[in-house]
Amino acid sequence: MIDRYSVLHLAMLRVANKERDWLADAFLKNKGRHKGIKAVLLNEYPKLAVDIKYADIVWDELYREKFVTEEVFDRITESIGKYGTKKLTTPIAQEFIEFISIPK
DSSP states (O other): OTTTOOHHHHHHHHHHTSOEEHHHHHHHTOBTTBOHHHHHHHHHOGGGGGGHHHHHHHHHHHHHTTSBSOSOSSSOOHHHHHHOEEOOBOHHHHHHHHHHTOOO
Protein backbone atom coordinates (compact mmCIF):
# COMPACT_ATOMS: atom_id res chain seq x y z
CA MET A 1 0.00 0.00 0.00
CA ILE A 2 2.85 2.35 0.73
CA ASP A 3 4.03 1.96 -2.87
CA ARG A 4 0.54 2.27 -4.39
CA TYR A 5 -1.04 5.03 -2.35
CA SER A 6 -0.73 8.61 -3.52
CA VAL A 7 -0.54 11.73 -1.40
CA LEU A 8 -4.28 12.09 -1.95
CA HIS A 9 -4.93 8.63 -0.50
CA LEU A 10 -3.05 9.62 2.64
CA ALA A 11 -4.70 13.04 2.85
CA MET A 12 -8.15 11.50 2.55
CA LEU A 13 -7.32 8.94 5.23
CA ARG A 14 -6.14 11.76 7.47
CA VAL A 15 -9.43 13.63 7.01
CA ALA A 16 -11.53 10.48 7.50
CA ASN A 17 -9.57 9.57 10.63
CA LYS A 18 -10.57 12.75 12.48
CA GLU A 19 -13.27 12.18 15.03
CA ARG A 20 -15.98 14.68 14.22
CA ASP A 21 -19.68 15.12 13.79
CA TRP A 22 -19.70 14.38 10.06
CA LEU A 23 -23.35 15.36 9.62
CA ALA A 24 -22.83 18.84 11.09
CA ASP A 25 -19.49 19.37 9.33
CA ALA A 26 -20.87 18.32 5.96
CA PHE A 27 -23.87 20.61 6.40
CA LEU A 28 -21.71 23.59 7.41
CA LYS A 29 -19.14 23.03 4.68
CA ASN A 30 -21.61 22.33 1.87
CA LYS A 31 -20.03 23.70 -1.31
CA GLY A 32 -22.90 24.01 -3.77
CA ARG A 33 -22.95 20.75 -5.66
CA HIS A 34 -20.33 19.18 -3.37
CA LYS A 35 -21.95 17.61 -0.34
CA GLY A 36 -21.20 15.08 2.35
CA ILE A 37 -17.69 13.82 2.96
CA LYS A 38 -16.59 15.49 -0.29
CA ALA A 39 -17.56 18.93 1.09
CA VAL A 40 -15.52 18.32 4.25
CA LEU A 41 -12.51 17.19 2.19
CA LEU A 42 -12.73 20.22 -0.11
CA ASN A 43 -12.88 22.51 2.90
CA GLU A 44 -9.58 21.08 4.16
CA TYR A 45 -7.97 20.83 0.69
CA PRO A 46 -9.55 23.51 -1.55
CA LYS A 47 -7.05 22.97 -4.40
CA LEU A 48 -8.50 19.49 -4.85
CA ALA A 49 -11.57 21.00 -6.54
CA VAL A 50 -9.79 20.97 -9.91
CA ASP A 51 -9.38 17.18 -9.76
CA ILE A 52 -12.41 16.09 -7.71
CA LYS A 53 -13.14 13.11 -9.98
CA TYR A 54 -9.82 11.60 -8.95
CA ALA A 55 -10.88 12.01 -5.31
CA ASP A 56 -14.02 9.99 -6.06
CA ILE A 57 -11.87 7.18 -7.46
CA VAL A 58 -9.51 7.27 -4.49
CA TRP A 59 -12.39 7.18 -1.98
CA ASP A 60 -13.88 4.19 -3.79
CA GLU A 61 -10.53 2.43 -3.65
CA LEU A 62 -10.18 3.12 0.07
CA TYR A 63 -13.66 1.73 0.63
CA ARG A 64 -13.02 -1.41 -1.43
CA GLU A 65 -9.82 -2.02 0.53
CA LYS A 66 -11.82 -1.61 3.77
CA PHE A 67 -9.95 1.46 4.97
CA VAL A 68 -13.04 3.67 5.28
CA THR A 69 -16.46 2.72 6.57
CA GLU A 70 -18.63 4.77 4.23
CA GLU A 71 -19.09 3.87 0.59
CA VAL A 72 -20.85 7.10 -0.35
CA PHE A 73 -18.48 10.05 -0.84
CA ASP A 74 -20.78 12.81 -2.02
CA ARG A 75 -23.52 12.73 0.58
CA ILE A 76 -24.08 11.82 4.20
CA THR A 77 -25.71 8.47 4.78
CA GLU A 78 -28.16 7.74 7.54
CA SER A 79 -25.56 5.72 9.44
CA ILE A 80 -23.27 8.74 9.79
CA GLY A 81 -26.05 10.94 11.12
CA LYS A 82 -27.28 8.23 13.45
CA TYR A 83 -23.97 7.75 15.26
CA GLY A 84 -22.94 11.38 15.66
CA THR A 85 -19.26 12.04 16.27
CA LYS A 86 -17.04 9.32 14.92
CA LYS A 87 -14.12 8.45 12.65
CA LEU A 88 -14.75 7.08 9.18
CA THR A 89 -11.65 4.90 9.17
CA THR A 90 -11.55 1.22 10.04
CA PRO A 91 -9.25 -0.22 12.72
CA ILE A 92 -6.84 -1.49 10.04
CA ALA A 93 -6.68 1.97 8.49
CA GLN A 94 -6.02 3.50 11.88
CA GLU A 95 -3.12 1.07 12.36
CA PHE A 96 -1.82 1.92 8.88
CA ILE A 97 -1.98 5.65 9.62
CA GLU A 98 -0.10 5.13 12.86
CA PHE A 99 2.47 2.95 11.08
CA ILE A 100 3.26 5.53 8.39
CA SER A 101 2.96 8.42 10.86
CA ILE A 102 0.92 10.89 8.84
CA PRO A 103 1.69 14.30 10.41
CA LYS A 104 -1.28 16.14 11.86
